[in-house]
Amino acid sequence: MATSTASTETRSAQLQELARKHLWMHFTRMGGYDDEHPIPIIERGEGPYVWDVEGNRYLDGLSGLFCSNIGHGRTEIGEAMARQVAELDFTTNWSYAHPRAIELAARIAELAPGDLNHVFFTSGGSEAVESALKLARQYFRLQGKGQKHKVIAREIAYHGTSMGALSATGLTPLRAPFEPFAPGGCHVPNTNEYRWPEDRDPLWAADKIAERIEFEGPETVAAVILEPVQNAGGCFTPQEGYFQRVREICDEYDVLLISDEVICAWGRIGYYFGCERYGYQPDLITTAKGITSAYAPMGALIASDKVFEPFSEGTNSFVHGFTFAGHPVAAAAALANLDIFEREDICGHVREREAEFRQMLEGLRDIPIVGDVRGAGFFHAIELVKDQETKETFNDEESEWLLRGFLSGELYRRGLICRADDRGDPVVQLSPPLICDTEQFEEIEGVLRPVLEEAWQKVQARG
Numbered sequence: 088m089a090t091s092t093a094s095t096e097t098r099s100a101q102l103q104e105l106a107r108k109h110l111w112m113h114f115t116r117m118g119g120y121d122d123e124h125p126i127p128i129i130e131r132g133e134g135p136y137v138w139d140v141e142g143n144r145y146l147d148g149l150s151g152l153f154c155s156n157i158g159h160g161r162t163e164i165g166e167a168m169a170r171q172v173a174e175l176d177f178t179t180n181w182s183y184a185h186p187r188a189i190e191l192a193a194r195i196a197e198l199a200p201g202d203l204n205h206v207f208f209t210s211g212g213s214e215a216v217e218s219a220l221k222l223a224r225q226y227f228r229l230q231g232k233g234q235k236h237k238v239i240a241r242e243i244a245y246h247g248t249s250m251g252a253l254s255a256t257g258l259t260p261l262r263a264p265f266e267p268f269a270p271g272g273c274h275v276p277n278t279n280e281y282r283w284p285e286d287r288d289p290l291w292a293a294d295k296i297a298e299r300i301e302f303e304g305p306e307t308v309a310a311v312i313l314e315p316v317q318n319a320g321g322c323f324t325p326q327e328g329y330f331q332r333v334r335e336i337c338d339e340y341d342v343l344l345i346s347d348e349v350i351c352a353w354g355r356i357g358y359y360f361g362c363e364r365y366g367y368q369p370d371l372i373t374t375a376k377g378i379t380s381a382y383a384p385m386g387a388l389i390a391s392d393k394v395f396e397p398f399s400e401g402t403n404s405f406v407h408g409f410t411f412a413g414h415p416v417a418a419a420a421a422l423a424n425l426d427i428f429e430r431e432d433i434c435g436h437v438r439e440r441e442a443e444f445r446q447m448l449e450g451l452r453d454i455p456i457v458g459d460v461r462g463a464g465f466f467h468a469i470e471l472v473k474d475q476e477t478k479e480t481f482n483d484e485e486s487e488w489l490l491r492g493f494l495s496g497e498l499y500r501r502g503l504i505c506r507a508d509d510r511g512d513p514v515v516q517l518s519p520p521l522i523c524d525t526e527q528f529e530e531i532e533g534v535l536r537p538v539l540e541e542a543w544q545k546v547q548a549r550g
């Protein structure tokens with residue numbers, strides 16, 4: 088812990104007051120802060136670490152929000168952005184192009200698997216998903232199949248917060264306050280086999296997609312949207328053959344397969360794109376976050392030749408766009424980020440080190456509260472249970488007490504930023520910067536172990 092001087096204390100208190108008065112934070116219970124429960128104010132970052140305004144250091148075990156992939160403080164990205172400002176601060180992608188957007192689009196097309204050759208920039212993930220859903224509708228409309236508008240997504244999956252993306256998001260508490268939204272969102276079971284009966288067919292969840300398409304009527308379904316590894320619920324990995332079966336289903340029913348890689352691209356699971364890890368070819372990829380390693384806001388929708396084709400003919404155009412999408416300064420940041428990815432073989436590093444990261448987490452299974460450890464690459468979750476044998480989970484009140492009443496605060500107090508989440512069953516999620524190594528894995532364990540042990544003691548004490 089840093090020793091606070093009087094002036095840091097005053098500054099910290101001033102920022103607290105201003106934040107509570109004026110900064111409306113996202114997905115945040117603004118009424119939950121008081122002198123005992125201050126707002127965490129992060130002021131500085133370097134490598135895998137960040138420091139709060141009082142000088143305390145934290146391991147950024149969540150990479151900001153699954154996005155600071157190359158770590159903090161890479162001033163060469165800032166220099167590339169400054170050079171871009173000196174050359175051209177802004178021009179739009181609406182009917183104009185500029186060199187950085189062109190270079191970045193070409194580079195992404197080169198990296199993306201198969202014929203995913205056409206890059207439509209956005210300013211973030213929700214915009215990428217929103218764009219994909221609109222593109223799928225217009226794509227079919229251009230072919231005289233205008234009835235095709237529905238999207239099939241998975242339960243508990245998060246695909247963003249704009250009204251269209253929200254229709255795909257499968258989290259009831261995030262949907263309920265805003266209904267009705269864009270019609271056509273349908274949900275199928277996810278791949279969380281920790282909660283499956285042991286004898287269930289491994290392709291059960293994939294086949295549920297076919298059943299749902301049949302139920303809705305294939306002539307009404309435009310797209311299936313899936314993450315390579317589903318974040319919400321706690322890093323659900325696919326069963327062997329899952330995506331191959333989904334690809335077959337999409338082809339059979341003339342439905343577009345959207346791989347939502349807002350988190351899973353850019354090395355998070357060891358490859359530039361998550362679909363490469365599981366060997367499937369989507370029609371569309373949505374991405375954001377790690378595309379710039381969060382040095383600038385940016386997202387993208389990457390489309391196959393097949394999807395692009397009808398838009399390249401005659402007077403057709405995708406009648407959709409955002410002012411800041413493909414912003415030159417963000418594109419310059421993304422290019423500099425990809426230079427670092429190449430130079431430091433970031434994806435190779437994740438593939439090489441993920442077993443060690445996983446082994447450290449697996450090593451926590453001797454703590455009775457640890458029910459499951461799952462994930463891929465540098466993207467893992469620990470599911471917490473009341474009983475390892477029966478897999479009994481916590482009810483809402485217990486989960487609230489465990490996650491928000493104890494774990495979140497205690498992990499942070501001890502210097503680890505990660506996510507204690509109960510959008511499905513309670514989990515602790517880790518998604519550290521992709522530059523992390525043995526030293527950081529040991530640090531994560533050094534915080535997680537005593538805190539989970541204490542959590543278990545508290546669970547027992549409550550009876």
Ligand SMILES: Cc1ncc(COP(=O)(O)O)c(C=O)c1O
Nearest residue numbers: 211212213245246247347349375
């Ligand atoms: C899979 C997925 N899709 C979409 C989004 C929305 O991205 P954004 O917050 O940049 O709008 C997220 C955000 O976490 C995500 O994880």
